[in-house]
Amino acid sequence: MTVVRAAITQTTWTGDKESMIAKHEGFARQAAEQGAQIICFQELFYGPYFGITEDAKYYAYAEPADGPTVQRFVALATELNMVMVLPIYEEDQPGVYYNTAVVVDSDGTILGKYRKHHIPHLEKFWEKFYFRPGNLGYPVFKTAVGPVGVYICYDRHFPEGWRELGLNGAQIVFNPNATKPGLSNRLWEIEQPAAAAANGYFVAAPNRVGKEDNEYGDAAVTFYGTSQFVDPRGNYVGELGSGEHEEVLVRDLDLGMIREVRDQWQFYRDRRPDSYAAITAP
DSSP states (O other), rough: OOOEEEEEEEEEOOOSHHHHHHHHHHHHHHHHHHOSSSSEOOTTTTSSOOGOOOOOOGGGGGGGGHHHHHHHHHHHHHHTEEEEEEEEEEEETEEEEEEEEEETTTOOEEEEEOOOOOEEEEETTGGGTOOOOOSSOOEEEEEETTTEEOOOOOGGOOHHHHHHHHHHTTTTEEEEEEOOTTTTHHHHHHHHHHHHHHSSSSSEOOOEEEEEEHHGGGOOOOEEEEOOOOTTTSSSOOOOSSSSOEEEEEEEETTTHHHHHHHHHHHHHHHHHGGGGGGGGO
């Protein structure tokens, strides 16, 4: 039996980047004190969720995937001996930006990155103004705690990527979010459990929480938190996170359940990719 102690976090925008970074460094230390071996932060963790507006000033939050913020957490990962999933605003080159998660191993090695594939352009989710669609596939990273994949926020509405991560060997998939009330409420309840059960792996979904009116005033949205871990049977692991307050959730994930569930439900054996022609049609 291999048990991984994992952590996810949820908070709201403090008002400035440096205090946001410091807050997340504190979250990592708090998780480490509880024995966590891996941690994932919320989507675009060191800034506000700027997708609610279209404003070029937020391009200044973009950094290289090995830039100063990531390097701070590389040092912290090494110190704490903890794997870290860091959802950042990535600058590939001036004017070319991605919604990205960088995966850092427990020895500080940058294992790689995932770029969000599916980019919404909806009311107060004007992300096409900020991000190009991901172009690095669905990598699975061989971390100190096992094979880890990442899927980001709006991605979760697309089952094809969840399955790609499973086929690529993921045992835990982190899905960092900035999700608010409205159309998503019911989907937030069902999508992570459905993905975990359909693919026979663990899902961990951190979400922002609270109202970022210190940045957007009356235009601000209220993120509903309720961050969650889900097991390969589609059941929550422990309680959901708060719907109102910042929180660090730490849960034990028994990776032995993956083999048990897949032996009972032979979804990988019985799938029929030869018959799914319409899925990949343009």
